[in-house]
Amino acid sequence: MNNMQRYRLSCTLSFGDIYGQIIVWLIVIFVSLAAAMAMMGASRPVYALATVGLILVLSLPFLLFAFVTTLLNHIEITEVDQVKETRSMPSSSAPRQTAQA
16 A cells, blocks of 8 residues: 555646537537527427437537546656655644744
8 A cells, every 4th residue: 555655646637628628518508409499489399308308418428528538638647756755845843934914
C-alpha cells in the first residue's frame, strides 16, 4: 500500500475542453424540441414524444462517451520524488503566522 503514496493524480480538465461538447448537447436538445413542436402542431403528439425520446436516447451514449474519454485523457499520474516532497512541505513544528485584523 505504500507504493500508492509515491504517485499523484491530477486532473487538468478545464471548461474550455468540454465547452464544445456542451454546445453540441444543447443543439441536440433544441433540435429534438423543435421537431417535437413541429409534430405537435401537426396533431401527432405520440410521434412528437417518440421523436424526442429517440433523438435523446440515440445521442446520449455518444455524448457521454466523448465526455468520459475527454475526462480520462486529462487525468495525469505522476511519480512523486520523496526527497522533493519532504523539502516542499512546510514543517508542522514551525510557528504559523496568522493574519491580524
